[in-house]
Amino acid sequence: MIVKQFRTHFKNELSEVYPTTEIDSFFFLLIDEYLGLQRIDTVLKPDFKIDEAKLSILNKALQRLKNQEPLQYIIGKTEFYGYPFFVDKNTLIPRPETEELVEWILNEIENLDLSENKKLNILDIGTGSGCIPISLAKNLKNTTISSIDVSADALKMAKKNAELNKVNINFIENDILATNNLPESYDIIVSNPPYVRELEKVEIQNNVLENEPHLALFVSDDDPLIFYNKIAELAKKHLSKSGILFFEINQYLGKETLEMLIKKGFKNVELRKDLFKNDRMIKANI
Ligand SMILES: C[S@@+](CC[C@H](N)C(=O)[O-])C[C@H]1O[C@@H](n2cnc3c(N)ncnc32)[C@H](O)[C@@H]1O
Structure with a gap:
């Protein structure tokens, strides 16, 4: 033919x-x-x-x-923040909204008043394809980056992506909901955890519902901020003195997430919209 x-x-x-x-x-x-x-x-x-x-x-x-299988799974790869990433059914396909979160983190780091030899310690929670830590590593020199995921299969892909992009990330297999302490103290903790409520399933396109990992997407209607609460608690204990917490969030729960962080004592809590004008990310200082 x-x-x-x-x-x-x-x-x-x-x-x-x-x-x-x-x-x-x-x-x-x-x-x-x-x-x-x-x-x-x-x-x-x-x-x-x-x-x-x-x-x-x-x-x-x-x-x-x-x-209706996503093209990214068919060809086994995609692009995020200008870098190539392998993806399969165990890894969420990285979204453009998450690129905006990476951009925000990089801008904030640029504005930090760092001494010459200060090495930043960064933790990413719920790594998936590894898109967040790998893009950060590609753009930051003096940093150590660790990344947690509960899925061994996602971590396998994230490791492959770190090799592909020639960066060093310390990958850790762990269930963050069952964790009471983090291994170290961090200057930045970032997470794009599961945040879609079961009740929002009706809004999700079929190709996402039937192909992307539900472990990466869904939380119960009763406790939709379960990951945010847990990670905020851990961040209170494990962020360094001027540390910053970044979250990608559920667009319908901006107010609730913001209030939860203020209630826990975080300062300068800032909510931002994504390119589609939806509440999508939060930054908070310890
Ligand atoms: C929304 S996806 C984000 C993936 C990637 N960071 C991104 O932005 O494309 C959430 C990730 O959290 C992981 N995850 C789900 N439950 C978890 C848990 N209890 N502990 C650690 N990671 C978890 C999933 O495996 C998935 O990779």
């Missing part, structure tokens, strides 16, 4: 599932990934012949897309 024919077949197969612009974007990403062809090549080489082996890979990808 030639690439022009495959494009028509691809469009026909997916037209009832996705809008045309999205189908085009899937098509170009897949031919780049599996055939090494750029968008312009579909004009310059419309008769490019796809060999049987490659056609079979492309058709499998097409079937998975038809079943």
